[in-house]
Amino acid sequence: MTAPDPRTAPRAFLEHLYRTAVHRALPLHNTAAFLPPPPKGRTLVLGAGKAGGAMAHAVEALWPADAPLSGLVVTRYHHTPPRPQGLPQRIEVVEASHPVPDAAGLQAAQRILALTQGLTPDDLVLCLISGGGSALLTLPAEGLTLEDKQRVNRALLESGANIAEMNCVRKHLSRIKGGRLAAACAPARVVTLTISDVPGDDPSIIASGPTVPDASTCADAVAILQRYAIEVPGAIMSLLEQGALETPKPGDPAFAGHQVHMIATPQQSLEAAAEAARAAGIEAHILSDEMEGESREVGKVHAALARAVAQRGAPFARPCVILSGGETTVTVRKEPEGTPRGRGGRAGEFCLGLAQALQGQAGVFALAADTDGIDGVEDNAGAFVAPDTLQRALAQGMKVDAYLARNDAYGYFSAIGDLVVTGPTHTNVNDFRAILVA
Incomplete structure (x- = not known):
């Protein structure tokens, strides 16, 4: 399968890497x-x-x-x-x-x-x-x-x-x-x-x-x-x-x-995605298939790395794809009585933390999704982040901090059309994360 051009279709390109990872498993x-x-x-x-x-x-x-x-x-x-x-x-x-x-x-x-x-x-x-x-x-x-x-x-x-x-x-x-x-x-x-x-x-x-x-x-x-x-x-x-x-x-x-x-295994799927990126002329770097920790914090760490690559060309030269896997966690914050609970899973919360920390960094696109096609208990696999994510959400009166505070990644990315929905994939090798620094 030929990969979409990452320069003109970054989301389609990242979705192609995700499908390649799932196919391997x-x-x-x-x-x-x-x-x-x-x-x-x-x-x-x-x-x-x-x-x-x-x-x-x-x-x-x-x-x-x-x-x-x-x-x-x-x-x-x-x-x-x-x-x-x-x-x-x-x-x-x-x-x-x-x-x-x-x-x-x-x-x-x-x-x-x-x-x-x-x-x-x-x-x-x-x-x-x-x-x-x-x-x-x-x-x-x-x-x-x-x-x-x-x-x-x-x-x-x-x-x-x-x-x-x-x-x-x-x-x-x-x-x-x-x-x-x-x-x-x-x-x-x-x-x-x-x-x-x-x-x-x-x-x-x-x-x-x-x-x-x-x-x-x-x-x-x-x-x-x-x-x-x-x-x-x-x-x-x-x-x-x-x-x-x-x-x-x-x-x-x-x-x-x-x-x-x-x-x-998760590593095999990440390696398949890396090969697909390289076949499209984009260098790929696998950070780890064993990442754990709070999803939003892992998102912030990935954002710091992506910003360094985008702004200084280090530790990786751009353009490149940064890949990682593992199983992060979400600690659900207790809401006051009568407050609607947020919706979302590990991948969505990672994307919220990532978008918050990227602050609209030019040239950085990301996709995080669960390889079983279901992020937590919702109907999406994950979400997509672009340089204009925060701007498009603000235009609808949505502040990323508020959505993070109530663990509502689904509500945030659904409103701006950036949920990744695949349906069940019939396999499961954990979280898949791909960041394109164009």
């Missing part, structure tokens, strides 16, 4: 090399995540037609891609809520755990794991209700906790995450295919690691709950403090012979 392009041969017994496919439907379709397309294959995968509502024509369905795909779990996710997790009963050493369990699985695969610990999990999940999402901290808590409040699904599959062999959406590509953090050992502890979960002032029922806190909800650890024989394959 699609399951059908990355699965074949990691599929094991069919076992002596049966093959059971289990999975959870925003890429779950696409991963299931890829396995169905690539698995030998004469080899037994069945299973169940749960993905987010409206994230199941259209079934390729002529592809027979052998893996059931169901949908549930994300980022806050619901009864459909609970039912799916119960069914998935039930399917592990009666497995033998001759059987293979192929687990398809991608980001979003923590909410989609919800099975509360004994004594914890779905309503409790929903409340804790909302509090974690609004607290500013990073993904490792959130998933540490989720693992210890679950009967299926933190390696417990793999333990339930014994004595069958387990092979996990995973798409990374976390900084560092740690499989124990992706979807809260249902099939891999967990090095975090109940004490870690207690410390996180206390750090962010998140309440859980007293009986559950007592169990955590006693270590009674501990997860299977590295070295546990339940994981003997298991394999984990990372089939797509």
